[in-house]
Amino acid sequence: MQSKSLKKMLIVLTNTTRYGQTTDPTGLWLSEATEFALLVQQAGYQVDYVSPQGGFVPLDPRSMKYTDEEIMTVYETADFQRRALMNSLRPAQVVPADYVAIYYAGGHGVMWDFPDDEALQTIAAAIYGHGGYVTSVCHGIAGLLNIRTASGAYLIANHRVTGFTKAEEVLAGKRSVVPFFNQAEVQKRGAIFTKKRAYKTYAVQDERLITGQNPFSAKAVAQLLLQALAENV
Template sequence: MQSKILIVLTNTTRYGTTTDPTGLWLGEATEFAQLMQQAGYDIDYVSPKGGFVPLDPRSMKYTDAEIMAFYETPVFQQHALTGSLAPEQVDPTDYAAIYYAGGHGVMWDFPDNQPLQAIAAAIYANHGYVTSVCHGIAGLLNIKDADGHYLIANRRITGFTKAEELLAGKKSVVPFFNQAAAEAHGAHFQQRRAYREYAVQDGQLITGQNPFSAKAVANLLLQNLQA
């Protein structure tokens, strides 16, 4: 059994053509990674371009001692934030699962990245899990299976909602809404109350609604990997 998990992070530094900074939502990476590591899984980090991964400055307001401790580790600093792998450096057969972390930046560089889509499709075809949290669902939207069908078609999934975008004050700047984009590709989008922990599994797909759902995604994944 593969003992590694691949976490996907954004390289996007700003909201589209604005000067408003964005990037990775820190806790969505650290909370998931910490639970996986505690369970004995090794973690690799990849981004669309490789290398530097910016942090969404707003995410630093929602940290705790656990998130900060993981953030400050040399391994996370070096392998996630400054030296993430490029897709061409990744062998999909090494991984039991792929996890797309969020932050608004992913809405610009996840959906159309074909190398990342190929990695996820290969992990899925090898009976691995394709997972995401919050805006990370953007990485799942355009993945297709071996038959050319959207991976999310006829599947129950969740992600950051339109109501949550409104509450975040970003409704007018995002390039699309997750629910509309997912449903356009045949998904059955699920949601619960804004900013409450919620994760859903449908087969090999496990998705979380918002930043407070990273641990729920990790725990669902671990239940399956350890079964």
């Protein structure tokens, strides 16, 4: 089981700069990282940032249209600029035993570099294996798709999870360019996909899996995680 002294969380970010073979830019949806980081840091947790390749993390330019004072305050800090956007850790630099939770932030870019990253899957499985939490928001659910337990089963199998829905992809105008739909891939792996109306705040916890539906659900994921951790003290 996890050590109650652990006070660090790992935030996973994308390195993908464009939608597949198009010239349409994508990347991290800014608020999904900053809102989560702000709440858990206020609760006394340290955060580290990792990406599949390490180093530079691009921002989805559309996400800059949906900011507020809290989001901008985190974005403008030297710490976030340096450790999240310019010098994110490589998976090989991460020691899973140091973390009580892993959180996969979204943005469409993750659909290309999260699902098949075995190094990140190993980290998440190890964190879960020592009693930690595996969490995500929006497209970040793509990072959970292929994580397996020690028995070889999909981690999300037989669990209730959520993520960016097909209806939300249609409304976002990205239905024709995404490589898959989260709901369909989740269901292929034996998980139960739950959702609310498009773009409404929604997060669901099932044991030590906590997932949020869309960009407006990052705080809800953080709140569920912090509550769960507090109850385990």
